[in-house]
Every structure is written in C-alpha cells, then in structure tokens.
Amino acid sequence: MLKRATNGVLGGLVASTCTTAGLGSQSSLRPCSMARLSILDHIPLPRCMQHFRTLLFLLALFSSGCTGSDPIVVIQLHPTNPDILYIATNDYIYKSRDGGKTWSNLSKGMSYSRVIAMAIDPAYPATIYAGTKGDAVYKSYDGGQRWTSARTGLDDATISSVVNQFVFDPADDNHIFLATTMGVFESKNAGERWVKKMEGMKEVLMVVTLGMDPTRPSVIYAGTSGGVYKTSDQGAHWLQVNKGLVPEGMVKTSRALGVTSVQVDPFAPDTVYAATLAGLYKTTDGATSWVRIGESLQDQMIVAMVLDRARAGVMYLAGRNGIHRSEDGGKTWAAFNEGLATTNIRSLAQSAMDPQVLFAGTNGSGLYKSVDGGAHWQAMPSVFPKD
Secondary structure, three states, rough: OOOOOOHHHHHHHOOOOOOOOOOOOOOOOOOOOHHHHHHHHHOOOOHHHHHHHHHHHHHHHHOOOOOOOEEEEEEEOOOOOOOOOOEEEEEEEEEEOOOOOOEOOOOOOOOOOOOEEEOOOOOOOEEEEEEEOOOOOEEEEOOOOOOOOOOOOOOOOOOOOOEEEEEEEOOEEEEEEEOOEEEEEEEEEOOOOOEEOOOOOOOOOOOOEEEEEOOOOOOOEEEOOEEEEEEEEOOOOOOOOOOOOOOOOOOHHHHHOOEEEEOOOOOOOOOOEEEEEOOEEEOOOOOOOOOOOOOOOOOOEEEEEOOOOOOOOOEEEEEOOEEEOOOOOOOEEOOOOOOOOOOEEEEEEEEEOOOOOOOEEEEOOEEEEEEEOOOOOOOOOOOOOOO
C-alpha cells in the first residue's frame, strides 16, 4: 500500500510491466530517500525492467517509514510585492505576508486534495489557481482566503488525476493552459471552462509540463509520457519532436517518461531546455533536434529548473545533489549550496522583481532564500506550525 500517493509521480502513474509508466513533475524526494536509492541500485532486475529502476525508486519514497516535515513542492512569488509568498506542501497551502517570517494555512474551503501546482494571475495577483491530485482545479479571488472549484470541462478527473502546471498567455491572463495526467487543457475565460487540446498526441495521454515561448505565445512545448511535443497554433495541433531526445522504439517505455520541465530561453526563443529524470537536453533550432548537455553533473535526476530572466545563458538546476548554476547555457556547471542544511531540493523559484533573489524548497528541511543569485543560502523561519 502506498500511503502517500501525493503528487504527480504517483498521481500520474499508469504502469504495466515493461510497457508504460507516467512520471509527473512533482516528485517528492525525501531526506531518507538516498539510502533507498542505494539499495535499489543493487537489486537485480529483468532486462525489460532496467529502465524502470528510477520509477521503483520514486515509488519507494512514498511508502511508510519516512518522518519529518513535508516537502515544499511548490513556491509561488507575488509578481509585485516581495512580502507575499505562497508555498504548497503535500498537505496544505501556506501564505506569508511578511517576506516569510510568519505563515498562515490557506487550505480552508478545499477538499482534502494534494496541491501539486499553483499559479498567480499576472494581471490580478489576488487571483490564485491551485492544481490538485484528485480534484482538478481550485480558484481564489482573494489571495487564498476562499476557494471555489473550477473544474468544468475537467469532469473526467479521477482520484488519480493530477494537474501538474498552469501556463498563462502573456497577452491575455484569461487564457490559460493546463498540463495534466489527462492531457493538455485550455481555458479562454480564466478557468470557468476547460477544453481538451490533444490533436496529434496520439501516442500519449499524460502531460507533465508545458513551456510557452514568451515572444510567440502560439508556440508551446509539452513534456509528456512520450517525450516532447510542439504546437505552433496554441495547442490546436501537436507534433512529436523527439529527435535526439527519445530513441526510436522507446517512446512507450520508462525512458520516455521522465521530462520534468520544458522551458524556452527568454533571450533566444529557438533555444529550449528539457530537464528530465535522466539528464538535461537542449535544442537551438526550435526542437528540430536535441543534444544532451550537463553530463558533468554527478546527479542526472533533475527535479527543478530556472532560466534566469535577466541574464542570458544563466540557469539553475535542482535535485538530490543540491543546486547547480551555469552561466554559459549549460556547458559548465558549479554547485551553489553554501548555507543549505540539506542538498535534497524539491522546488526552486526566482523573484520577478530582483533576479538575484531565489527561493529553494527542500524535501523535509524547510525553505531557503538567497539574495545573491544562489551563492549563499539562508534558512527561513519554519513554515510548519508547532504542535
């Protein structure tokens, strides 16, 4: 029995031996996981299960036996007020109005659903969206004080369905895309109704992550259970773009399922990065072809990625070995872990107002802040209320 099926990894799981498995973008790698990984590395597996080893590791993380604080799976920063922060754990949404000194629980009015994704309306930041496991989408008009269901069109959501990510059209904040384990959905009326947009994605169902070109919002990339797809007409039609990313014949195996983030370079829109549970990939021709980069990183399991919005070529990756930064588009990397009590990082966010300000959420060791681009980190007051 998996007692904590709390996020996109298990929520998006559709598996049969040696065939298909779905890995969502919200994998909670807890502090006790490292010992379990080393054990799994020595378990002999049938040949058809060798690519499944990562999935077995992730499943083990959610079984009983881990203690400590919940992982911080989502960090959302107010676009204009540096004092307002939101985070989501496996159990609740919290909000700080004083820069992270104190926190309040905002989950009242929601069903007991795991929050997997959050988004703040860029034009009206009091409006917040929450994507869940098992209960689709919730929306708040008052900064999280009250929540209402916004699942019309998502009625096929089941207890295992997961909303992984929200993406806003930069030209129209009422125009939103969802990445879910049920596919891609679009709303043109701020979440009042959702429409499925999957034409061309015949091989897949689960969509883990979306990356929109900020200069051409009609261009979107989707990380799915069959690699990466691209649309040039805002989701009306999708084309599989896996050359160099997923070998032929492996689209329906576990090797194709580990895309955790797809992001478009804000300075070079034909440059796109795909972070996966098995390494980092880059394209400079709009996904006509991909190349593997970052192979010098000791840990290739990437759970979070940030492209610096102010400095071309600067990017951050996070995972079990902490945070790494590149200043040359992923050619070389340096560890940026000074001040972190743990290197087991779950989430990463950059301030929209000051690109030197970053926040890192850990798997059980709280929230950290950097004011110098990740060179130094400082622990923030505990998010979790004391008993």
